[in-house]
Amino acid sequence: MDLPLFNQDLEADFPAKAVAIKQVVEQADGVLFVTPEYNRGFSGVLKNAIDWASRPWGKSSFAGKPAAIVGASMGPLGTTQAQSQLRNVLLYLDMKVMGQPEVYFNAITSLDEQGHVVGESREFIKSFAEAFVAHVRSAASPR
Numbered sequence: 001m002d003l004p005l006f007n008q009d010l011e012a013d014f015p016a017k018a019v020a021i022k023q024v025v026e027q028a029d030g031v032l033f034v035t036p037e038y039n040r041g042f043s044g045v046l047k048n049a050i051d052w053a054s055r056p057w058g059k060s061s062f063a064g065k066p067a068a069i070v071g072a073s074m075g076p077l078g079t080t081q082a083q084s085q086l087r088n089v090l091l092y093l094d095m096k097v098m099g100q101p102e103v104y105f106n107a108i109t110s111l112d113e114q115g116h117v118v119g120e121s122r123e124f125i126k127s128f129a130e131a132f133v134a135h136v137r138s139a140a141s142p143r
C-alpha cells in the first residue's frame with residue numbers, strides 16, 4: 001500500500017498511508033498478525049507497518065488491543081522464531097497477546113494445489129479462529 005519506510009523525521013507531517021493504518025487498527029476489536037519467516041525473523045514489511053502505527057509517542061494504536069499471531073512457511077518449524085520475535089514487540093506495545101493455541105502453518109503439507117487448507121490443519125485453523133474470537137470477546141469484557 002505504498003507505506004513509506006519509517007523515518008522519525010516524517011512524523012511531523014504524518015503520511016496519509018500511515019494514518020490509514022492507524023485508523024484500521026483503532027477501529028478493530030482485535031488484530032491478527034500474519035507473518036512468514038525471513039532469515040529467522042518476522043517480515044520487515046510488517047515491522048515497518050507496526051512502527052508507523054505505534055507512533056507518535058504516546059498515541060500508539062496498539063495499546064490494550066487483543067492480538068494473536070499466525071505464521072506460515074515451508075518447513076515444519078517455520079516461523080517459530082519469527083513469531084517469538086513478533087510476540088516480544090507486541091508485548092512491548094502493551095497488546096493483549098493470545099498465548100495458545102500457536103499456529104506454525106506448513107504451506108507445503110497443509111495446502112492443496114488450489115491453495116485450500118486441507119487435512120487436520122483445517123480443523124486446527126478453525127479452532128484457532130474460535131479461540132481468537134473468544135480472546136477478543138474476553139478482552140472487551142474482562143471478568
Ligand SMILES: Cc1cc2nc3c(=O)[nH]c(=O)nc-3n(C[C@H](O)[C@H](O)[C@H](O)COP(=O)(O)O)c2cc1C
Nearest residue numbers: 036037038039040041072073074075077078079107
Ligand atoms: C529471504 C528469505 C528468507 C527466508 N527465511 C526463512 C526462515 O528463516 N525460516 C523459514 O522457515 N522460512 C524462510 N523462508 C521461507 C519463507 O518463510 C516462505 O517462502 C514463506 O512462505 C514466504 O511467504 P511470502 O510468500 O508471504 O513471502 C525464507 C524465504 C526468503 C525469501
